[in-house]
Amino acid sequence: MSATGAYAHPSVYDILHSPHTQGEIDLMQRCAREHGSGNGPWLEPACGTGRYLRVLAARGTDCTGFDLDEGMLDYARRTLARRKSGGRVRLLRADMADFLAAIGRRRYAVAFNPVNTLRHLHDARAVTTHLRQIATALRPGGLYLVGISFSRYDEEEASEDVWTAQRGNCAVRQVVQYLPPDRHERLETVYSHLQVNRTGGREYLDSSYQLRSYDLDQWKGLIRRSPLQRVGALDDLGNVVTDDIETNYQIEILRRD
Ligand SMILES: C[S@@+](CC[C@H](N)C(=O)[O-])C[C@H]1O[C@@H](n2cnc3c(N)ncnc32)[C@H](O)[C@@H]1O
The missing domain is CATH 2.20.130.10 (CAC2371-like domains)
Structure with missing residues (x-):
């Protein structure tokens, strides 16, 4: 079994995941309205096929996406090029572990990283640097929306x-x-x-x-040591999640004050 093949077929990835994208953007826009600091461009680290960027751009939002994988970026470029109107989209090749130089001086109202993609950073130092760079890339009051499933060690089965x-x-x-x-x-x-x-x-x-993997305490410790604050969480249906509620997946709402 290939260790790198998970994202080797961008069109297949896009077919599987696109059906949920409008609803996920609805939720993230709700987070931005309720917790953010107004309109502005959005940033997607590890943007893959650009399925979220297509929806955001169609809704008039300017955005930047970056990814490490050229195949994913090619697919994103081709599908975004077919658009006739909407917000402007910039695509770049960069690593979540160190992307600030690549994105330049623009500052964002919202950065977002759904479907457990942040967990592709295996190294603690890389995640710490990533969060510091995200905070720099955000405007004051900007949000980082992270979609994540927490582990419950010793309780889980395959x-x-x-x-x-x-x-x-x-x-x-x-x-x-x-x-x-x-x-x-x-x-x-x-x-x-x-x-x-x-x-x-x-x-x-x-x-x-x-x-x-992160359990809730490991995650809260990571965020406490970062320049971001936890300001809330929603499950994938949009219900508010508190720390005493167990979910399979949630959107963590982090803010740069
Ligand atoms: C699960 S896909 C998510 C893509 C997109 N965010 C979405 O939800 O459709 C994970 C993406 O992360 C990218 N990726 C993995 N590690 C990365 C890294 N260190 N820096 C940038 N991109 C990375 C992969 O190339 C892949 O496109």
């Missing part, structure tokens, strides 16, 4: 999710398996099994990767 989606004549089914992380090693192993059905035939694509 689990799996199944996702299906279709675009045109391409139908995709993905089985994702998660192996629980250890509290000290802090790496969750994820296996992805994709089945892609097109008119010409069926293809199977397998990959695996690891994500840094």
